[in-house]
Amino acid sequence: MFLAKVFVTLKPTVNDPQGLTVLGALKTLGFESVASVRLGKYLEVQVNESERSQAEAQVSEMCRKLLANPVIEEFSYQLEELASV
């Protein structure tokens, strides 16, 4: 059993209106030192595979097929082995 921590972020060149809104809200709250905010997704996916290489292949394919939009987003992930029950 593996736990994949998946990060999906907008490519640096893509506009992030949601991030700009959060930036504005933080400024309004008095956080003057905030320079920029980018918003992304964070997923924790448990994969029931015994081999790390298989789990990694699965997670990478999930990201490409469903979790990230390759036109505007990029992804990365960390894989942790969970103690089997």
Next chain:
Amino acid sequence: MFLAKVFVTLKPTVNDPQGLTVLGALKTLGFESVASVRLGKYLEVQVNESERSQAEAQVSEMCRKLLANPVIEEFSYQLEELASV
């Protein structure tokens, strides 16, 4: 200048319908080995402070005041120093 990588996740006891939807979609796509999916937010916040302790205090306060809903969510963050321009 510091870059804070902020992770906001639902508390383990809170229902995650969005995660269940993604789980269903992954199963439909043929990823039979996926056991669970939890969805959260990932934010990259640049803070214009020279001291790490000040940057950390700011980020922690941001999370408590705006970025996470303390009733149902928990947060963590990593702080990286950026080369000053």
